[in-house]
Amino acid sequence: MSAKGTSATAAAEEKNGEPPTEDRCPVEEVALVVPETDDPALPVMTFRAWFLGLASCVILIFLNTFFIYRTQPLTISAILMQIAVLPVGKFMATTLPTKQYTVFGRWSYTQKFLILFFIFLVLQILGYGWAGMLRKYLVDPVQMWWPSNLAQVALFRALHEKEHKAKGLTRMQFFLVFMAASFAYYLFPGYLFSILTFFSWVCWAWPHSITAQQIGSGYHGLGVGAFTLDWAGIGAYHGSPLVTPFSSILNLGVGFIMFIYIIVPLCYWKFDTFDARKFPIFSNQLFTSSGHKYDTTKILTPQYDLNIPAYDKYSKLYLSPLFALSIGSGFARFTATLTHVALFHGSDIWKQSRSAMKNASLDIHSKLMKRYKEVPQCWFLVLLVGSIAFSLMMCFVWKEDVQLPWWGLLFAFGLAWIVTLPIGVIQATTNQQPGYDIIAQFIIGYILPGKPIANLLFKIYGRISTIHALSFLADLKLGHYMKIPPRCMFVAQLVGTLVSGTVNLAVAWWMLGNIENICDVEALHPESPWTCPKFRVTFDASVIWGLIGPERLFGSGGMYRNLVWLFLIGAFLPVPVWILSKIFPDKKWIPLINIPVISYGFAGMPPATPTNIASWIITGTIFNYFVFKYKKTWWQKYNYVLSAALDAGTAFMGVLLFFALQNEGKNLKWWGSEPDHCPLASCPTAPGIVVEGCPVFK
Numbered sequence: 001m002s003a004k005g006t007s008a009t010a011a012a013e014e015k016n017g018e019p020p021t022e023d024r025c026p027v028e029e030v031a032l033v034v035p036e037t038d039d040p041a042l043p044v045m046t047f048r049a050w051f052l053g054l055a056s057c058v059i060l061i062f063l064n065t066f067f068i069y070r071t072q073p074l075t076i077s078a079i080l081m082q083i084a085v086l087p088v089g090k091f092m093a094t095t096l097p098t099k100q101y102t103v104f105g106r107w108s109y110t111q112k113f114l115i116l117f118f119i120f121l122v123l124q125i126l127g128y129g130w131a132g133m134l135r136k137y138l139v140d141p142v143q144m145w146w147p148s149n150l151a152q153v154a155l156f157r158a159l160h161e162k163e164h165k166a167k168g169l170t171r172m173q174f175f176l177v178f179m180a181a182s183f184a185y186y187l188f189p190g191y192l193f194s195i196l197t198f199f200s201w202v203c204w205a206w207p208h209s210i211t212a213q214q215i216g217s218g219y220h221g222l223g224v225g226a227f228t229l230d231w232a233g234i235g236a237y238h239g240s241p242l243v244t245p246f247s248s249i250l251n252l253g254v255g256f257i258m259f260i261y262i263i264v265p266l267c268y269w270k271f272d273t274f275d276a277r278k279f280p281i282f283s284n285q286l287f288t289s290s291g292h293k294y295d296t297t298k299i300l301t302p303q304y305d306l307n308i309p310a311y312d313k314y315s316k317l318y319l320s321p322l323f324a325l326s327i328g329s330g331f332a333r334f335t336a337t338l339t340h341v342a343l344f345h346g347s348d349i350w351k352q353s354r355s356a357m358k359n360a361s362l363d364i365h366s367k368l369m370k371r372y373k374e375v376p377q378c379w380f381l382v383l384l385v386g387s388i389a390f391s392l393m394m395c396f397v398w399k400e401d402v403q404l405p406w407w408g409l410l411f412a413f414g415l416a417w418i419v420t421l422p423i424g425v426i427q428a429t430t431n432q433q434p435g436y437d438i439i440a441q442f443i444i445g446y447i448l449p450g451k452p453i454a455n456l457l458f459k460i461y462g463r464i465s466t467i468h469a470l471s472f473l474a475d476l477k478l479g480h481y482m483k484i485p486p487r488c489m490f491v492a493q494l495v496g497t498l499v500s501g502t503v504n505l506a507v508a509w510w511m512l513g514n515i516e517n518i519c520d521v522e523a524l525h526p527e528s529p530w531t532c533p534k535f536r537v538t539f540d541a542s543v544i545w546g547l548i549g550p551e552r553l554f555g556s557g558g559m560y561r562n563l564v565w566l567f568l569i570g571a572f573l574p575v576p577v578w579i580l581s582k583i584f585p586d587k588k589w590i591p592l593i594n595i596p597v598i599s600y601g602f603a604g605m606p607p608a609t610p611t612n613i614a615s616w617i618i619t620g621t622i623f624n625y626f627v628f629k630y631k632k633t634w635w636q637k638y639n640y641v642l643s644a645a646l647d648a649g650t651a652f653m654g655v656l657l658f659f660a661l662q663n664e665g666k667n668l669k670w671w672g673s674e675p676d677h678c679p680l681a682s683c684p685t686a687p688g689i690v691v692e693g694c695p696v697f698k
Helices: 011-016 028-033 047-067 079-095 115-133 149-160 171-185 187-192 201-205 210-216 246-270 273-278 308-314 321-353 364-369 377-397 406-430 437-447 452-482 486-514 533-548 550-554 561-572 574-583 595-602 610-630 632-660
Strands: none
Touching: 028 149, 028 632, 047 079, 047 486, 047 632, 079 149, 115 377, 115 406, 115 452, 115 486, 149 171, 149 452, 149 632, 171 187, 171 632, 187 632, 201 210, 246 273, 246 321, 246 406, 246 595, 246 610, 273 321, 321 406, 321 437, 321 561, 321 574, 321 595, 364 452, 377 406, 406 437, 406 452, 406 595, 437 452, 437 533, 437 550, 452 486, 452 533, 533 550, 550 561, 561 574, 574 595, 610 632
């Protein structure tokens, strides 16, 4: 939808076509990108919108489900579909009649569905309910600007607005050129020369040194000197770096350098923390005390509970040092997020809770949106209460299958309600989403030890419903920027939820049944992209927190008991930053020190690798610091368009390569198609540990 016309909120607007200075959005990036006009007469709920929207929803869910199983997961934004349907939409605009109709419809609810479909669908509707409750905190305030939405806004303007003749390419021309370039280039890292995904030159210089390969490997080491020339690898885990504000990139970079280049090396080579040298320095695998991969089938009962005598006889569970420390960072990140939001945003949240913001000054976008009817809160409450009721019913009907009692489900809902707001504040201002899945599984692991399925479901109902809520809130803010009537957004999102839930499950079911050995790393071809790193970590987490339980690992006698202190450390660290911001209010850089985002610099590893994160930081710094500072006109016109073009070109070629070549078994076998040539990076360095393919230290 394009925003047209002018607002008549003041005489200055009528005279100059721009809002008064006091109405302008105070966030510079938003003021530069988002149009400050609206045409309330422009139709929204058209046949064309529904037809193209539903078709796009189906295709987009298919692609995202398809790519999540790959070694380098690629999250495809709605930008891809917006481009693909543009010519179809223009054709329909010229051929369809313009007469308006009122349409009534009726459902049938007699179909029977799989339990998995119901879980997935309820999760999304539950997240929708949370989003409705939190609109006034995370959508309405000017400070909650959701940086990732600006790429969407920039693309809308490139596709729909007519630009005046100016020097250089128009935004649309720029987009097409770089989408074509990205499409053609991805043939190399995606198929012909896959070593470009991780270029680990250190391993070539020292082919017989375990230490050098542990330091330099892009896949299984610290990635020092390694880099990626693959856009999918750069944006695999933190999204596009071009849409993240530099303050967030800087915070994340500080945390990354501290963790990867200081803390992990000291713990591994200097102090041998947690018997670290018995294991690879970086791995998403679970290990025995002898350094071998952990076989969970040896400690399971037929009911998938923990067989305690078998566990005591087999081996305690061990983690690679980077994996263990990454879990510890999650402890600190959870409490730091709560403290940071309470200190820096608590007063604003309190004022909004007391409805004191009704008379607060509004920026131009909020004033323009006042023309439209808001969605009643009761609509969201009905969805929320209904989804909770259905979930509780499921716990009684399929009690043996889900393992999670009804009170555990209510606990998951309560936890989600508490943390969604502070995590949303962080994401809406920094474009980073601190997770709390580790905390959710930690808590329920203590309450229900030895129940891996219950632990996994608790995480899903707590954490995943929060993810969906934040996704809905981001869409609501996008509608706010594009001046879409809120009730139209509500209907479109709800229908999209029903469609996406069905398609997601169907595609996953098809892939698991049709791609041979998918997710089975031991049985797959060495160059196969279907290694499912995200799901591997999910499985590991269910073993750590559900099957074994946090008491055995993090309790008084556990190997990793000292990591629990990071809960307290994380809660304390934002306090001195807040105090300094009050003592020196003129130092505007002090409030930009964001402890949750700093700790996010080592989040998600594994499955993310240090090379993924380092390349993301470097790319984001180039565009959102140097280009933004020295070439602001170029940045304003092209930065977000470039992000969209790179996403779209990579996605199109990725899908083409799979269906044309990889799905037919036509894989290349040569030096450039192999991994990063660092076979020794996965070896332990402790004396006497014998692992196949690795030299034995004495």
